[in-house]
Every structure is written in C-alpha cells, then in structure tokens.
Amino acid sequence: MRVLIVEDEARLAENLAAALREGPGLAVDCAADGLTGDAMAGYRCYDLIVLDLMLPKLDGLALLRRLRGRRDSTPVLILTAKEGKSTIVELLNAGADDYLAKPFDLGELIARAKALIRRGKGAAHPTLSALDLEVNTFEQSVHRNGVAVDLSPTEYRILEYLIYHPRRIFSKRELLEHLYDYNWEHHSNVIEAHVSNLRKKLEAAAPGAEPVIETMRGRGYRLCLGQSA
Amino acid sequence: MKTARKSIAFQLIAAVLAVELVSSLLVAALSLVYERHIHLxxxxxxLRGRADSVLGAVQDADDVNDNVILDRADLHVPGEDLYEVYDDGVKRLLGRSSNWPAEDAKGLVAAAPAQLAATASNTFSHLKIGRxxxxxxxxHxxxxxxPGEPGGGKVHSITILYGAPSDRVWHAIDSAVEFYAAGSILLLAITGPLIAWLLHRGLLPLRQLAALASGITANDWHFDPPESARTTPELAPLTQALENTLARLERSFVQQRTFVSDAAHELKTAVAVIKSSLQLLSLRPRTVAEWQAGLARCVADAERLEELVGKMLTLARVEDGAVAVGSAQACxxxxxxxxxxxxxxxxxxxRSVRIDAVNLSEAMPVPLAAEDCWLVVSNLLLNAIQHSPPESVVEIRMDAETGESPAxxxxxxxxxGEGIDPAVLPYVFDRFYRGDPSRARSTGGAGLGLAIVxxxxxxAGGSIHLASAPGNGTTAIVRLPRAAPIPSHALADSAVSSV
Known part of the structure; x- marks a missing residue:
C-alpha cells in the first residue's frame, strides 16, 4: 500500500513517513505544498492521502475539493490544528474520510490510516481470507490451511494487495506503483522475483495444493481461487 | 437631579422658556403702554367733547341782563361727571355740577385760580377724588x-374745568394687559411640555444610535445605523465616528484573533512534531544509536519550539509598545x-553567500535599544541570506541624509534572490506570513521575523519598506530617526551586548 503525505512541516512529515513505513510497512511519499501534493495525487497510485490543512500554495481543503472534483475516491485523512466543529463538518462534507487534530497520537494515526486503506479496498475486518488463505493485516501474518507462512515485508505487501481483490488482475506496473514509493528504483523484474518467492513459500505451506497466484502473461497477476484448476 | 440638570433637553427647555418669559414680559409692558395710549x-x-358741550351751553344761554350764565336746560352730560364754569378767567363762578366734590377736593382741582387761568387750553390731568x-x-x-352792538359787544372769557370718572378706562387698560399676560402664561404652560415632547421625539435617532452601539460586543460587531442617522447633519459626524471607531476596533480584534489562532496552530504543529518524534522512537525496539539519534532530533524539535515561543514573546513585547523610544536608549x-x-x-x-558592507564608517546613533537594533538588523540580514542564491552577494548599505544635522x-x-511576488508583497509584514512556507519551514522561520522588525x-518612529522585483532580488529599506550622539563609553557597551 502506498500513502501520500501532504504536509509542509518537514519534521512532522519525516516522522509520519517513518512511522507509516515502520509500522504497517507502507510505501510513503511526501509533498511539501498543496500544488505538489495535487500533482502527485494525480498519478492515482496512492491508497491513502494524509493531508495537512494549512499548506502553502494550495490549502488542504482546496486540494481535497480538486481531488474529489476529478472523481478521485482515494481515502483522505486530514490533519488539522484548527479548532471548531464547523471546520470538521466542512471537511467531511468536502469529501474527507477522517480527521485527526494536532498534536495527535502516532499510534492512532497508524490505526486510522490502516482502517481507511482497508475501507478503501472494501474490507471491514482486518483479517482477510480467500479460499485457504488468511491474511491478518493487524499482525501482518499469513496462514495457509492453518499453517503460518513466513513472508518478507515485500512479499507480504504483494499478497495483501492481491487478496483485497481476488480474481482481479493486477499489472506489474500497478503493483509497482502501489507498493513502492519514489525512494525505490522501479524495475518490474523486482516484482517478478518477489512474486516467484511468494509463490514458492505459499506452496511450501500446503504441498500439492493448487498454485495460489496465477500469472496472466503480459497482463499481470491474480489470485486464482481454485475453480479453474 | 444633577444629571437631569445637565441634560441637553433640560437646558434647551429652560432656555426656551426663559426666552419666552422675557418676551411675554415685554409684550405685557408694550401692551400696557399701547392700551393706555389708545384708551386715554x-x-x-x-372729555373734550363734553367740555365743549358745556361751553356751548354757556354760549347759547340768553340772559335778559346780558349776563353770561350757564343754562343747564339743554345740557346733557352724564350725571356722574363733574364740571365748573368760570367767567373772566376764574373770577366769577358761573356754575358747577351738583356733585362737585367738597372743598378739599376742589382745592386740588383749582388750587390757584390764577394758575388755572394761565394754564393752556386742553390740558388734561388725572386725579383721585374720594375712591x-x-x-x-x-x-378756555x-x-x-x-355782538351786533356798537363797539363789538362784550367778550367774556370762559374757563371750563370738566372731569369724568376714568375708572372704566383704567379697568379696560388693566384687563387688556391682563389678557396679554394670561395669554403669555398659557403659552408658556403649553410650550414647556410641547418642547419636552418635541425634543424627546427629535432625539429619538440619537437614542436609537446609542441602543445600537450598546448592542456591540467583541463577538458581534454588527453596527448598521439607520439611514436617518447618516443623513441628519447633527448625527452624521457621530455616526461616522462610531462606524470608523468600530471598524478600527473590529480590525484589531480580528487581527488579534487571527494572531492567537495562528500562534495556536504553530504551537500545536511544533508540539505535534515533538510528540510524533517521541512516539516514533517507541514504535519498536531500537538500538542505542537509534535512540541517541532520535533523542537528538527531539531536542532539536524542542529547540525550535523554544525559538518560536521566544519570537512570539518578542513580538508581543514589540507590539505592546514596550520598546522604549527616545534618546535615553540609543545605539x-x-x-x-x-x-x-x-x-x-x-x-x-x-550557503556560499558573501556579505558586502558599504559605507559603514561613521557612528550613526539611532533611538533603539541595542538588542532591538540587533533584532532588526539580524532578521533582515538573515532573510536576505536565506533568499540569496549561492555565489551571490548580500549588500548592506547605509545612507544618512545629507546636510549639517540629518534628521x-x-x-x-x-x-x-528570487524576489517577492508583487501580489504577496503587502502581506510579508503580517505575523506568521511566509512568502514560501515550505522553504521557511526548512530554515526554521515561523513568519514572525519581519513582523518583529x-x-x-x-x-522607534521609523519606517520600513521592501522594494522587490521577482527574479531581481529584494531590497529592504529601513528609515530611522537620528538620535543624539552617543558618548564613546556607551558605544562600547552597546557593541558588547548581544541577543
């Protein structure tokens, strides 16, 4: 999952990015002003936008309106130092999904960020399951047929991303866009290597069972759920 | 009662009534003179007519002895009148009315017969006889x-003294004056309440204005005076003054509120940074090196908060006017x-920037405390350095006014540097304003420096303005009044202290 933080206070943005990377293992990009944030959000490769209200060049509310104006439904978590119910109501009415008042609790921010991403993917419960697979997004653990599968962070992120939409085909490009931030080199064969490892580990957990991840040549990957075996 | 006496309405009513009283007294006096003249x-x-008819009675009377007599047969005068008729001056009394008063009173009328004869005809006089x-x-x-006889006949000079009671006349005069006086008093009685009522009505817009003004609070600055208050010449200046004052007050209130909310935002953000730094550290087990680096960051964050609070306090001090002005504080x-x-x-x-100081040779005393002078100079210089591209020059130049004793x-x-957008130039002195906030953040500014300057x-009685063309750099020009020359020992002191 990839998060965009639009925050002009450099140190705060740094801390937020570090917390989101270290905690739920998200890919994080930062924008220091509203216009940059708007441009970056325009790539539509984010699963959550954390938005400060008081921003240079384009304030948070205006950015939010632009975002929703072009039918971008990415979940938005607002960070605000402003008081008052009217502001909050205005924000929620403008299309914000949640808000946190500064100074906030980092743990709460992480929890809310995860909940918003989950909701954005259409899942209500932190445990996702498909066929014999179970992914606990809270503990970041994976079980197959009750057997724990030990995955690297990137492998876990790929599986988590796929399991939100079983049967949907995800292109390598989309996986790259949503799992890596700008700090990473973008090479599609990185994805191939990780998927290959992931496949091996999942098969090892249930020897002889059908493969879980199907490769659609030239199109991408999807979870195959056994019907077409 | 005291306040009632001071009230404008009371004073106006009293003045009008006083003027009215004086004029009614004048009217009464004038009417007395006029009525007296007319009636008398x-x-x-x-009186003359009646005296003439008495004379006629004397002239028409034919006496067989050719004597002059008073024939009362054809004389018709009111019975209450008095008359006396004399022949040849006042030597012989021809007759008098039956009710001619007693001797003592008669003496009053004709005290000296000779004198009476000498008195010119048609002389009127007033007397009181009895009651x-x-x-x-x-x-005469x-x-x-x-007259037909030879020698022209004999001429008798007749003197008639005729009197009639004048009580009725005096009564008429009195009642006329009384009528005027009563009318005036009635008028006074009506005028008092009428003016009070009119004044009450007339001052209604003033009271409305007061009611409107008293409804204003720090939260509700709505002041919409009625159109009448704006168009009435007497009220317009007051309304205008009220509106202007309120607008000024509201502006400063809004400014104050904005400052508080901006300050709160800055402080909250600073606290959020520290809090998140600490929470980030405790997010998972860390090595000692990570702890140390994290704590160092937290300390740096806390120092930024400290600096922010320090700047806010400086600004509060500066805007409170606590900066002493005068030659006592000069540097x-x-x-x-x-x-x-x-x-x-x-x-x-x-930042690879060079500072060029031009024309700083002679001492230039300004009416500023040394630390305030330092704040002004260092803030401006830091701003200039921060907005300078690498390998450029920041120039400090001093120009005293020419002349014997420049003021x-x-x-x-x-x-x-990159200069300032003309659109934002008017706001750069606003508190918490940042021309380029993301950049100012990285340099630790909270947008208070220029406001403090x-x-x-x-x-100090000076002025500052920025001249800037985007892409062409910025020039901050500060103009300060000149203070009295500083003694050399004080000069040394001011150079030592620093902020």
Whole structure:
C-alpha cells in the first residue's frame, strides 16, 4: 500500500513517513505544498492521502475539493490544528474520510490510516481470507490451511494487495506503483522475483495444493481461487 | 437631579422658556403702554367733547341782563361727571355740577385760580377724588355778548374745568394687559411640555444610535445605523465616528484573533512534531544509536519550539509598545550592522553567500535599544541570506541624509534572490506570513521575523519598506530617526551586548 503525505512541516512529515513505513510497512511519499501534493495525487497510485490543512500554495481543503472534483475516491485523512466543529463538518462534507487534530497520537494515526486503506479496498475486518488463505493485516501474518507462512515485508505487501481483490488482475506496473514509493528504483523484474518467492513459500505451506497466484502473461497477476484448476 | 440638570433637553427647555418669559414680559409692558395710549386718548376726546358741550351751553344761554350764565336746560352730560364754569378767567363762578366734590377736593382741582387761568387750553390731568379716579380737562372759551352792538359787544372769557370718572378706562387698560399676560402664561404652560415632547421625539435617532452601539460586543460587531442617522447633519459626524471607531476596533480584534489562532496552530504543529518524534522512537525496539539519534532530533524539535515561543514573546513585547523610544536608549546603527555582517558571515558562507558592507564608517546613533537594533538588523540580514542564491552577494548599505544635522538615517539590505511576488508583497509584514512556507519551514522561520522588525522600527518612529522585483532580488529599506550622539563609553557597551 502506498500513502501520500501532504504536509509542509518537514519534521512532522519525516516522522509520519517513518512511522507509516515502520509500522504497517507502507510505501510513503511526501509533498511539501498543496500544488505538489495535487500533482502527485494525480498519478492515482496512492491508497491513502494524509493531508495537512494549512499548506502553502494550495490549502488542504482546496486540494481535497480538486481531488474529489476529478472523481478521485482515494481515502483522505486530514490533519488539522484548527479548532471548531464547523471546520470538521466542512471537511467531511468536502469529501474527507477522517480527521485527526494536532498534536495527535502516532499510534492512532497508524490505526486510522490502516482502517481507511482497508475501507478503501472494501474490507471491514482486518483479517482477510480467500479460499485457504488468511491474511491478518493487524499482525501482518499469513496462514495457509492453518499453517503460518513466513513472508518478507515485500512479499507480504504483494499478497495483501492481491487478496483485497481476488480474481482481479493486477499489472506489474500497478503493483509497482502501489507498493513502492519514489525512494525505490522501479524495475518490474523486482516484482517478478518477489512474486516467484511468494509463490514458492505459499506452496511450501500446503504441498500439492493448487498454485495460489496465477500469472496472466503480459497482463499481470491474480489470485486464482481454485475453480479453474 | 444633577444629571437631569445637565441634560441637553433640560437646558434647551429652560432656555426656551426663559426666552419666552422675557418676551411675554415685554409684550405685557408694550401692551400696557399701547392700551393706555389708545384708551386715554379716546377718553380725552370724549372729555373734550363734553367740555365743549358745556361751553356751548354757556354760549347759547340768553340772559335778559346780558349776563353770561350757564343754562343747564339743554345740557346733557352724564350725571356722574363733574364740571365748573368760570367767567373772566376764574373770577366769577358761573356754575358747577351738583356733585362737585367738597372743598378739599376742589382745592386740588383749582388750587390757584390764577394758575388755572394761565394754564393752556386742553390740558388734561388725572386725579383721585374720594375712591374714584377722574380725568379732567381745562377748556378756555369765549362768549361774546351782543355782538351786533356798537363797539363789538362784550367778550367774556370762559374757563371750563370738566372731569369724568376714568375708572372704566383704567379697568379696560388693566384687563387688556391682563389678557396679554394670561395669554403669555398659557403659552408658556403649553410650550414647556410641547418642547419636552418635541425634543424627546427629535432625539429619538440619537437614542436609537446609542441602543445600537450598546448592542456591540467583541463577538458581534454588527453596527448598521439607520439611514436617518447618516443623513441628519447633527448625527452624521457621530455616526461616522462610531462606524470608523468600530471598524478600527473590529480590525484589531480580528487581527488579534487571527494572531492567537495562528500562534495556536504553530504551537500545536511544533508540539505535534515533538510528540510524533517521541512516539516514533517507541514504535519498536531500537538500538542505542537509534535512540541517541532520535533523542537528538527531539531536542532539536524542542529547540525550535523554544525559538518560536521566544519570537512570539518578542513580538508581543514589540507590539505592546514596550520598546522604549527616545534618546535615553540609543545605539550605534553602523556598529550593529558591522557586527551583524561579521557574525552572520559564517551562516552566509554555508550557503556560499558573501556579505558586502558599504559605507559603514561613521557612528550613526539611532533611538533603539541595542538588542532591538540587533533584532532588526539580524532578521533582515538573515532573510536576505536565506533568499540569496549561492555565489551571490548580500549588500548592506547605509545612507544618512545629507546636510549639517540629518534628521534621519536610512539603511538597506539588498539580496539578489528570487524576489517577492508583487501580489504577496503587502502581506510579508503580517505575523506568521511566509512568502514560501515550505522553504521557511526548512530554515526554521515561523513568519514572525519581519513582523518583529516592523514593530520595532515603527515604534522607534521609523519606517520600513521592501522594494522587490521577482527574479531581481529584494531590497529592504529601513528609515530611522537620528538620535543624539552617543558618548564613546556607551558605544562600547552597546557593541558588547548581544541577543
């Protein structure tokens, strides 16, 4: 999952990015002003936008309106130092999904960020399951047929991303866009290597069972759920 | 009661009533004079007419002895009138009315017969006989006996003293004056309440204005005076003054509120940074090196918060007007500029910027405390350095006004940076305003520096303005009044202290 933080206070943005990377293992990009944030959000490769209200060049509310104006439904978590119910109501009415008042609790921010991403993917419960697979997004653990599968962070992120939409085909490009931030080199064969490892580990957990991840040549990957075996 | 006496309405009513009272007294006096004249002259005419008819009675009377007599047969005069008729001056009494008063009173009328004869005809006089008042006329006439005889007959000079009671006349005069006086009093009685009512009505817009003004609070600045208050010449200045004052107050209130909310935002953000730094550290087990690095960051964050609070306090002090003005507090601007150029040279070197100080040779006393002068100079210089591209020059230049005793000193700080957008130029002195916030953040500014500078300069009676062309750099020009020359030992002191 990839998060965009639009925050002009450099140190705060740094801390937020570090917390989101270290905690739920998200890919994080930062924008220091509203216009940059708007441009970056325009790539539509984010699963959550954390938005400060008081921003240079384009304030948070205006950015939010632009975002929703072009039918971008990415979940938005607002960070605000402003008081008052009217502001909050205005924000929620403008299309914000949640808000946190500064100074906030980092743990709460992480929890809310995860909940918003989950909701954005259409899942209500932190445990996702498909066929014999179970992914606990809270503990970041994976079980197959009750057997724990030990995955690297990137492998876990790929599986988590796929399991939100079983049967949907995800292109390598989309996986790259949503799992890596700008700090990473973008090479599609990185994805191939990780998927290959992931496949091996999942098969090892249930020897002889059908493969879980199907490769659609030239199109991408999807979870195959056994019907077409 | 005291307040009632001071009230404008009370004073106006009292003044009007006083004027009215004086004029009614005048009317009464004038009417007395006029009525007296009118009534008495008609009374005198009547008196003369009656005296004439008495004379006629004397002239028409034919006596067989050719004597002059008074024939009362054809004489018709009111019975209450008095008359006396004399022949040949006042030698012989021809007759008198039956009710002619007693001797003592008669003596009053004709005290000296000779005098009476000498008195000119048609002389009127007023007397009081008994309880009644009388008007008298003296009439001289003549009666020629046997005019047809040789020698022209005999001429008798007749003197008639005729009197009539004048009580009625005096009564008429009195009642006329009384009528005028009563009318005036009635008018006074009506005018008092009427004016009070009119004033009450007339002052209604004033009371409305007061009610409107008293409804204003710090939260509700709505003041919409009725159109009448704006168009009435007497109320317009007051309304205008109220509106202007309220607008000014509201502006400063809004400014204050904005400042508080901005300050709260800055403080919350600063606290959020520290809190998140600490929570980030405790997010998972860390190595000692990670802890140390994290704590160092937390300390740096706390120092930024400290700096922010310090700046806010400085601004509050500056805007409170606590900056002392006057020659008692003076420092050498040139020395301060030199010191700033020296101390900030390293900061500038970090950004590969050179500081060029021009024309800072002679001492230039300005009415600023040394620390305030330092705040002004260092803030401007730091700004210039931060907005300078690498390998450029920041220039500090001082221009004293020419002449024997220049009244003002001007200095400018010039950078060759990106300049300021003309659209934001008017706001750069606003508190918490940042021309480029993301950049200012990275340099630790909270947008208070220029506000502090302007506060200090303006309290010292000087002025500051920025001249800037985007892409061409910015020039900050500060103009300060010149203070009295500083003794050399104080100069040394001011150069030592630093902020």
């Amino acid at each position: 002259s008609s009374f005198d005419a009547v 009644r008042r009388y008007g008298f006329v003296l009439l 006439g003549s009666r020629i006996v046997d 050498d601007l040139a020395g301060c500029l030199r010191r700033a150029a020296d101390e900030l040279a390293t900061v500038a070197a970090l 003002a000193i001007e200095f400018s700080v010039v950078d060759r 302007r506060g200090i300069v303006e309290h």
